[in-house]
Amino acid sequence: MNLSKQALPQQAAEGYSPRVKPVILRMVEELKQMEMLSxxxxxxxxxLCSIVDRPEMKVVGIALPISYESRGYGGYYDSGQAGGTIxxxxxxxxxxxxxxxxxxxxxxxxxxxxxxxxxxxxEVQGDGNYKVIVGMEVSSFDGLPDSVEKVTVPGGIYLHITQLEVNGDNPGIPYDAAFNHLEELYLSAHPEYTRDWSRHVIARFRQANCASVFVPLAAE
Structure with missing residues (x-):
């Protein structure tokens, strides 16, 4: 009797896959998926300011044109909001x-x-007008109704401006920094980057009073 042959485990047939994956394999796959998404x-x-490399993302939501006037500049705009702005x-x-x-x-x-x-x-324009899409990130546009707006946001380098998650914080602070103070906040000290106007500005709301704003950057 040849004991060496008995000691060797039988090789699984080609294409074999267990019905229930071992825990370690599931963990590896989940970690890979997280790395792709994060x-x-x-x-x-x-x-409260960092540089991040973001993957491409698909966003589905509801759109609204925003004008220079509707944000409270150049005259009164009745939006039902405090100060008449939207x-x-x-x-x-x-x-x-x-x-x-x-x-x-x-x-x-x-x-x-x-x-x-x-x-x-x-659709950001030089006169201060643009369209904002408010929604959520999705894995695919397949099968979604035509009534919702769909936009693919390119990946790349972004300046991430956030704020402390403290009740009472003004969620407009990151917006103000992103659009009115980007030069002194970051660009003046980092001439290797410029604002990339070909990509979209993204905002992420973690809760009602806290926003993170992502401004696309391009390498010089």
Whole structure:
């Protein structure tokens, strides 16, 4: 009797796959998936400002044209909001309060990748007008209704501006920094980067009073 042959385990047939994957294999696959989806930290600039490398993302939502006047510049605009202004934050807050975000979630529930509310600025013009899309990130546009807006946000290097998650914080602070103080906040000290106007500005709302804004950068 040849004991050496008995000691060797039988080789699985080609194409064999167990019905239940071992725990370690499932963990490896989940970690790989998380790495594909998550942003990569590149550089910490300040406590509330960093450089990240983000993957491409697909966003589905509800769109609204925003004008220079509607944001409270150049005259009064009656939006029903304090000060008579309407902007990304007030529009997002309005959709959430009226149940539109919940309705959107029910329409795209099979494709949702996360429950955070995301806004994307598109069709940005030199006169201060743009279109904002408020919605959620999805894995695919397949099968989604035509009534929702769809936009693919390119991946790449972004300046991530955030704020402390403290009750009472003004969620407009990161927006103000991103659009009015980007030069002194980051660009003046980092001439190797410039603002990339060909890509979209993204905002992510973790809770009602806290926003993170991502400004696309390009290497010089």
């Amino acid at each position: 942003e990569v930290h590149v550089e910490q600039v300040t406590e 902007n990304d934050y007030f529009y997002t807050k309005k959709l959430a309060a009226e149940g539109e975000i919940a309705l959107l979630s029910s329409l795209i529930e099979h494709q949702i990748k996360g429950r955070e509310i995301v806004t994307v600025r598109t």
